[in-house]
Amino acid sequence: MGQRMTIAKIAEQAGVSVPTVSKVLNGRADVAADTRAKVEGIIQEHGYQRRTATTASSPMIDLVFPELSGEWAIQLIRGVEGVLRAAGVELVLSECGDARRPRQDWIESVLNRRPLGVIMVFSDLDPDQRAQLEARRIPFVVVDPIGDEGDDVPSIGSAxxxxxxxxxxxxxxxxxxxxxxxxxxxxxxxxxxxxxxxxxxxxxxxxxxxxxxxxxxxxxxxxxxxxxxxxxxxxxxxxxxxxxxxxxxxxxxxxxxxxxxxxxxxxxxxxxxxxxxxxxxxxxxxxxxxPLHQMAELAARLVLDLARGVTPAALRMDLAVEMRIRQSTAPPVG
Incomplete structure (x- = not known):
């Protein structure tokens, strides 16, 4: 095998400076799009990972909502938090600010934190954001995906x-x-x-x-x-x-x-x-x-398994739903 890829070697191959590579690794926005794409390509090709203690994955999981509000979000937070607490992993909550795609400043903050993994709620990633997480080996799971994410995207939904x-x-x-x-x-x-x-x-x-x-x-x-x-x-x-x-x-x-x-x-x-x-x-x-609480628990367990290198039996799970019949329905009058 060849020598381990370093930031300096990435910079040399990309024809850029070492600080530029560092900016790309940290998700900084002040890098030209074509330069970022070139550096990201080399990172993915060689599977570069930082190995120092200061940049290793922290024992935390990012739970990301388009908007943090309402009982719906609280149910999911409780489900995730219970699993992570038992595993000794911290929970970080954040808003991505858009119902469909997280902002670039969100991806920058995630890359700087370097969590064990990310749980996306009711959102998805564009190809560049997904590539940035995959290049750093930060797994992600989508809860209640807004679109058909494909068979290769870990996701938890319901029927x-x-x-x-x-x-x-x-x-x-x-x-x-x-x-x-x-x-x-x-x-x-x-x-x-x-x-x-x-x-x-x-x-x-x-x-x-x-x-x-x-x-x-x-x-x-x-x-x-x-x-x-x-x-x-x-x-x-x-x-x-x-x-x-x-x-x-x-x-x-x-x-x-x-x-x-x-x-x-x-x-x-x-x-x-x-x-x-x-x-x-x-x-x-x-x-x-x-079953929001159960969906959240499964998402937390799935992202922890992926972070540990465990291959799950299935990447996509849709849980059953049930009717709860109460007082707001009755036969029509007349």
Whole structure:
């Protein structure tokens, strides 16, 4: 075997200075794109890793959200933190600032920290960011991926299509025929799958899909409120609404109150996630239970295994979901 690759040798091969290579290794933004690409290519080709104690991987895992807010995030944080605490590994929380792609300053901070691994929630990496992590041998796992990440990307999700179908079939069994659907962002995989499950349930029970009854939101209370008002002001309003998240369902509750509609007498509502708030509201919310805590635990165990060089039996796992039937759904009146 040849001699170990050093920063000086990388600089020589790339035709740049040693400080420039150091900037690339640390994810600094003040490097020209073509220079960065050349240096990154050499790093990946030779599998360069720093070997000094000051730059070795720290016993920490980065847990990254587009936005750190709400009970949904808290459930995931608790699941990850429990596994890491038992393993003697610290947890670092951060926001990547964009619903689809982390900012470059986020990747810079990760490369500077050099964690054992990264858990991405509801986000993904562009090819350059992925290459930067892989070149430093920092494994990453995606929770609830927003797109089809491919078979080579470790990810933990849930059965979103089945969840959408179960929620809609529950409303169909109660006798509802005009069912509104408020999904999440159209570019997110989980939202598309829930809408697809809703449509399949309608078709399989003899109901034509009405595009007017399908709305795209953003999984927030305000988004659910806005889209519910639009649905409930239709000349022929729906008698039930399936919201793509419990937070959206709270927005549906607010819209119903404003329009003088009683739940479930005038409007049945189904949410998604089964957050604690689903049992705090009145009437209590019928919802699809998504095993967020278990998803987080599996993601933490998977990223730790990858950091230790353990090859997992499967890189992609989708967990089962269940209906939680409560007080917000009932047969339509009349």
């Amino acid at each position: 979103n299509w089945n969840g959408g179908r179960m929620a809609t079939l529950h409303l169909r069994k109660l006798g509802h025929t005009r069912i509104g659907m408020i999904g999440g962002p159209v570019e997110t995989l989980c939202s598309r799958m829930r809408v697809d499950g809703y449509q399949d349930a309608l078709r399989s029970t003899g109901i034509a899909v009405d595009p007017e009854l399908i709305r795209a939101g953003d999984f927030s209370v305000s988004g659910g409120h806005r889209e519910a008002l639009a649905l409930l002001r239709l000349p022929e309003r729906p008698t039930a609404i399936f919201a793509g998240s419990d937070m959206q369902a709270l927005g549906v509750y607010q819209a119903a109150r404003e329009l003088g509609l009683k739940i479930p007498r005038d409007l049945s509502v189904v949410g998604y996630d089964d957050l604690p708030v689903a049992q705090w509201v009145g009437p209590t919310l019928t919802t699809v239970h998504q």
